[in-house]
Each structure stands twice: as structure tokens, then as C-alpha cells.
Amino acid sequence: MAKFRANGTNFKPGDIRIWDNGDYKISPEDDQVIQGKVRPTITGSLINTFRYKGFDFSFFFLANYGAMIKNELNYLNQSYRNGNVKVDYWTPTNPTNEAPRPTADITNLNYITTMHFQKSDFLRLRNITLGYTLPKSSLQRLSVSRCRLYALVQNPWIWTNYKGIDPEVESTAGISGYATPSVTQWILGVNLSF
DSSP, X not given: OHHHHHTTOOOOTTSOOOOOOSSSOOOHHHHOOOOOOSSOSEEEEEEEEEEETTEEEEEEEEEEESOEEEOHHHHHHHHOTTSOSOOOBOBTTBOOSSBOOOOSSXXXXXXXXXXXXEEOXXXXXXXXXXXXXXXXXXXXXXXXXXXXXXXXXXXXXXXXXXXXXXXXXXXXXXXXXXXXXXXXXXXXXXXXXO
């Protein structure tokens, strides 16, 4: 810290530590590092349907890899530095790298924006469906040519290390920290043909 202070940067224990090229002087020209990009490197999906006798089963997976998005929720947590938000702050007895030290006299720490961007990789099970089509022989008396009963679950599962609300919604909408997450829905239905 003394070497940085000699070059005009006043670091204290628990401050945000950013990358330096080794000259102990923070300058945007020499110390800037590109961490990622907003567009994913790979996007993919997998859809499949299985049928056996009257049963049908289908699923839809969606994946996104290699993008970073700005997590405004992280900013909201870090902006109020007096410890009123439940965050794993750095303290002398808790030397963590999760969040800088809390302080009541500074609302925006130097270099706070370096903590806003996070990887938004995810694998989501978008929907899964199980259905059963009744045999035609059991429908003759009802004047129905086809009857299918089904159960559908939308967005039941997501795997991600992103700490915001929903990496899929936020990366596509360009809204971070304020988006409405994808809702999990359970649907029971009947398809009838007369």
C-alpha cells in the first residue's frame, strides 16, 4: 500500500483491489483489462420428444455461455456502505474478497464499477411436458375423435453462478438487477378434437 500511496493512490485495508501492471500506479491506459463481452460465445438448445403407445414426453433445454452482464443489484448492495445491507463485507476479522469494507462516510468507493460485471452463463430447463392420449375406443360414446391429457412445467430449473435476478432475462432485455425473473408455471390441460 505504501508503494501505491507514493504514486498518488490512497488504498486502505478492505478497499477494492484492481489489477496493476506492476508499476504501483493506477492508470486507465496501462492497467485496463477487458474481462469479457456482453454477447455470449455459445448459445444452444436441445429439444426432444419421446412417444410410447399413448404417452408422450418432451423437454427443452436452453444454454448461454461466455457473456458478462452488469449486475445492478450488486451495485445497490455495494453503494450503501454503512452495513445496512446483508453482504459479506471485508472486516479485519473477516478478510473476504466478496465485498469491500463497510464505511458510513463514503457511498461510492473508488473502482466500485469493477464489481458490477459478472459472468452470465446458464443452463435452463425451459419446459418439460408429459401427456397421455386416450385410446379412440374409449372416446366413441363421447363424440370426441381425440383426447389428450397433459402436464406442463415451464422454467422449473436453472443452473448458474450469476448472482443477479435472472441471467437470461437480463442479458436479452439489457436490464440488470431490475428485471422480473422467469416465472415457474405448472399447467394441467386437455386437448380435445371433435
